[in-house]
Each structure stands twice: as structure tokens, then as C-alpha cells.
Amino acid sequence: MAEPEVTVAESTDDVDMGETVENVDALEGEVDDTAALPETEPEIPVRTTFLDYLRSPIVQLSVGSGTDQTLLSAHEALLTQSPFFAGRCASFANDVPRLIELPDEDLEATGSLLEYLYHGEYFPKRLGGGKDMALENDPSIPSPDDTGASLLRHAKVYTLADKFGLPALKSLAHSKIHRTSSTAKGEIAYAKFVYKETSADDHTLRKPVAAFWATRSHVLRHEAEVEFRQMCLEYPQFGFDVLNLVLDQKERREPTVQPGSSRKRARNGLAM
Known part of the structure; x- marks a missing residue:
């Protein structure tokens, strides 16, 4: 009698175990890869030296127009500290002359701006510190300065720094304005420029x-009455600002008038 044939069914346990082992190996592999990553070192900022500035391309600045036109030169890396010049320099191509035209700018103020970009200061430089800080003597400025040339020098640098986006230079020029002596007529010339x-x-x-x-x-009343009158007529906002401050001072000295009340005014003439 033939022995019955026994059929053994294939178990899927081996397959499941294999998949489990492979999954574990994959996880272990992920863990090992993460553990094996090298430690990242903090990035050290690259220091730009003054020599790096001098190695940058030369840019020509055409300042003024007509017979007053003057050509100045400066290194691009220094100029691009200004957002204005950075935008202009970004448009340069290799085969195009690196020229920026500034037909409406003041030559002396532009020179002071370039001096600041190279040296962090401009003439006349500040001397001393704190309340005793003063400015270098400028022999080219007449004494007394009735023209306001000394004040106008710094005011022009201030407005140029504002236009070209150099707040530190703007602050520097402002500090020099308050350390500059002038006369009444010089102050009027300065006020006219400011307004x-x-x-x-x-x-x-x-x-x-x-x-x-x-x-x-x-x-x-005694030193610049004519110039002051002309200033008020030419720039009404100046006259209003001065009058407003005068009235503020007067209100602080005198009792406040309640709204709706009125003071009796003396009237000349016979009573009816």
C-alpha cells in the first residue's frame, strides 16, 4: 500500500522575517548615516581689507555740466557702500566705460563725500571730543563769514549723503554744522539753502x-533785517516756522487764554 503523499505548505514567515530584517537594517542604516555626519564649523565672515577696495575697478564720476564739468575717479568697491552708486555700478558691462554722470551735484561736496568713503572723515576734521570738540581751521573761509560758506559746506554734504543713502556721513555733516561759527548774514544764507x-x-x-x-x-533788527525780510518773502514756510516758535515762547510766559474768551483791545478815538 502506497504511503500517502504529504504536502508541506510554504510558510510566509520567512518572507515576513526577511522584510522585517530589511526594514530594521534600513532604519539602522539611517541612524548610522546621521551619526556619521561631520560636525559643521561656524562660518567665519570674510574681512574686506582696504587693499581689496583698491583692487576693484575704477569708476569715473562726471560732476557738473558745461565749463564747470569735472571728471573724478574712485574705486568701485568704495562707491558701492552707497545704494545709489551700487545700483549704477550693477548696470555696467565689461565693454562699457564705467562712467556715472552727476550734472547737478556740487563739486566740493562730492569731493568731501569721496574723501569720507576713503578715510571715514572729510575736511575740516573734528578735533578733541565731547563738549570740547571743535573743527580744524579752514584758511579758505573769510572771517567774519558773511557768506555762510562754512555752514553751506556741511549742509551740502548733508543733503548729498541723504540723496546717496549714507546715513553715517549725514550724521557727521550734521554734527559739524553745530560746531561752525558764522554771522547773521551767513546764517541767512544757510537758512535759504536749507529751506x-x-x-x-x-x-x-x-x-x-x-x-x-x-x-x-x-x-x-540790527544786523540782517533786510536779508531776513527777503528770506520770509521768498520762503513763507520759514517765516511761519519762526513765528510759530515765537508764539509758543510767548504762550509759555503768559497766562493761557481760555477758548471762547477774548481780551479787550485798547481802541483810540472818542466814545460815541
């Missing part, structure tokens, strides 16, 4: 100018 070249919301320069004249009425 002509700055925006109405630039209180950094305008407010001190108005405050200067609001507290010096004796100077107006």
Missing part, C-alpha cells in the same frame, strides 16, 4: 534754523 534744498519733513536741519532766528530778534 530750498531739504524736504518739508526734514526737521533735523529746518527746526534748528527756525529756532535760531526765533530766539534772536535783536539780531534781526
